[in-house]
Structures are given as structure tokens and as C-alpha cells.
Amino acid sequence: MQKLIISLPDETATVTVGTILAFACQKAHVIYLYGDLGAGKTTLCRGLLRALGHLGKVKSPTYTLVEPYILPNWTIYHFDLYRLADPEELEFMGLRDYFNKTSMCLVEWPERGRGVLPSADIALTLTYKGNGRQIEAIAISDNSKCMLTQLLIPQQGTPS
DSSP, rough: EEEEEEEEEHHEEEEEEEEHHHHHOOSOOOOEEEOOTTTTHHHEEEEHHHHOOSSOOOOOOTTTEEEEOOOOOOOOEEOOOOOOTTTTTHHHHHHHHHHSSEEEEEEEEEGTTTTOOOOOEEEEEEEEEEEEEEEEEEOSSSGGGGHHHHHHHHHHOOOO
């Protein structure tokens, strides 16, 4: 596994990381987003979705659990599992249909779906750091390691 830590001094930096991820994703990926409430998970998703062509609002699907975005080249499913009471609820909503070779899945609060969710390709943990935030990106699958390289190009940081 490769790891990269990036400083996010403001919201614009968080959106930029999402934008870079969008361009780094050349195939379907599962991206886990960890972090406290307000840490910037949905902001990062907004950057990714806008970079891929979504023009409307991007809101956290806290009450609906999943928000689909049908884009010209992708179908993206944005999950927010914060209010999930039991991981088995995901089976009832047809979870397996969302995770396929033609879709990208962004999963906020993936720990709430442990044991039912498929493995992530990349895990992003957003944390508060001083007046800003930081993101720890971990490439889990082989095809996500190049994504960390893309994130490193405009940022200051070193992979470990």
C-alpha cells in the first residue's frame, strides 16, 4: 500500500483534490471517504463530480443513502452511510448492483457498511489540521497507485 498526506488549507484545495482524482480515474473505482462530520468528504466529492461534468448541486445523501449521477462517460454513486443502522440494510437496497465495472462509487462513512461493502481501491481520510484540513490517501489496489502519483504532482507531500 502506498500512502500520501496532503495539506488542505481551504475548501478550494479540497475541491482541487477531487478534481485531480476525477482526471486520474480512468476506470471504475471504489473510493472510501473517512472523516468526522464537516471534514470535507462531500466537498471533495463535489470537486470530483463537477470535474466529470455534473452541473447541478452535490449534496450529501445522508437521508437517501445513495445519490446517483448519470454523466456522459460514467455513472457515479455517492453513498453516505452515516445514518445506516445495520450493514445488512445495504443488501436490501441492492448494493451489489451499484458496484460494477461501469460505475464509480464514492462511499462516505464506509465503516458503517463493514462486512457488506466491497473493498476500496483507494481510502481517503480527511481530518482537521489547525485552521484547515489534511487528507491521507492510501492506495489499496494496484490500479489506484497511479492515482496517488497524480495527487502528488500539484501538491507538496511525499508518498510513503
